[in-house]
Amino acid sequence: MFSGLKIWKWFVFIVGALALTSGQLHAQATLLLEEPYSYDGEFAGTGHAAVYLSRVCADSPTVLRRCAPGENGVVISRYHRVAGRDWIAIPLMPYLYAVDTAEDIPLVADRKVVDFLRQQYLEKIGIIESDGYQLTGSAYDRTTYGFRIATRPAQDDELIQILNSSPNKESYKLLSRNCADFAKKIINFYYPKSIHRSIIADLGVTTPKQSAKSLVHSAKRHPEMQLTTFIIPQVPGLKRSKPVHGVIESLVLAKKYVTPVLFFHPVLVGTVEAAYWTGWRFNPGKGALIFNANTSHSSNGDLSAALERPLCAAERRSYEKSISAIRQENNDSALEDWRKLQPSAEPQFDAEGRPVLQVQMEGRSFQVGICRGNALRLNAPPELAEQLLFSRLTQELKASNPARISEQQVKADWTLLKRAFEAREAGLLNDIELSNYGSR
16 A cells, blocks of 8 residues: 555656646747758759747847747748848748738749748848848748657757857858758757768768758657657649758769769769668658648647648549539639739738739739638639639649648638639629519
C-alpha cells in the first residue's frame, strides 16, 4: 500500500510532467525547408531555409518579443542584401501570403497579384529594397516543408534576449553564413547538435535539405523533440517550384550538369550516384500532414489545429470526376475563360482591404473577389467566381507524391464552387422570370 506521502509525491510528479508537456506543445520551433524556384530551381536547386517560432513575435522586423494571446509567431531567417540586416522577422501569415488573415489569401494568384500584395505589405513595414520580395508571399512561389519540434518558454525568452542584444548587420556568405547556417544556429540553440553539415553530400556547405534530414534523424534518437512534419502547399497560379536538392545532387543528378561531369569523371559520377541511392535519399514530405491556413487563425501559436491529413488518391479521383461532370453539364459559351481575363485585370483592394481584380467584360467593369472573404460578395457575375474556383481546384487536384492538399481544403473549395454555381443559377432564374413578366 502507498503511504499518504508517496501518493502525494506521485501526484506532484504527474502534474509536473503534464505541465511540462503542455508547455512544450504550445511553444514550438519549426524548420522551414522551402523548394527552389526561378533561377535557383533551374540551376542550384538548394532552396531556402527559415525558422518559424510560434511563441516569438516582433515589434518590428528586427525587434523580437513574446507573443500576446491570439498572435501566431514569426518566421525568421538570414537574408542577402535586404535592409542591411543579417536577420529579419516577419509574422507567419504575411511571410507565407503577404496578407494578414487567411480570409484574404488569393484563391489563385498570378504575378501581378503577388507583386501587388508584396509591395503593399513591404511599404507598410518600411522596407522598399528591390530584394525585399524575399520577406513575404513565399507560398505563392513554392511549396514548403515544415519540421516542428517542441520547445520550452524559457528557451524562447533567452533566444529573444540573445538576438535583440546582438549586432544585426548583414554578414551573409554563400558558403559559410547562408540561410541554412542561420537556421541551424537557431534550431541547435534549442537542441544542440541536432542539425549538422554533410562533408560528402554537400562538400561541407550547410544546405536546407541536409538541415532537415539531420533534424529528422536527430528526432528519432530524441523523442522528447516531438517532431511533426507538414507541408505548406504552394498557392495555385504561378509556375510550380522544383524539388529541393543538396550540392552533390544538383551537380551530379541534374541532366544539365551530369553530361559534362560524366564525360570527364565517369568513375566519380558512378560512385556518387551509388552512394546517393543507397543512403543519401531523403523525402521531406514522407508522412507529412498538410498546413491549412484557414484553421491556423485560431491556433494561438500551436499549429496542431491547422495540420490536416492529406487528400488520398481515391478522393482526388472522385473530385476530378465531379468537376468534369459539372463542366459537361454547364457547357455555356457565355462563361469567360478565367485565364483569358487575368492578363488585363488589375489588382486592387476592396472597401474592406481584401484583394480583388478589376476586370473588363463585355464593355463593363467589375470587381472580382479573388479570396475566400469576398469571392461571392462583390458586383461581379458569379460565373467569374466559378471560373476562378475551377482553375484553383484543377491545379489543386493534380497528382503529386506526396499529396500537397488536404481533404478539408478541397471540401472548402468545393463548397464555395457550389455556392457560386447556385448564385449563377439563381441569377438565370430571375432573368427568366423578369423576361416572362415583361412579355405579359
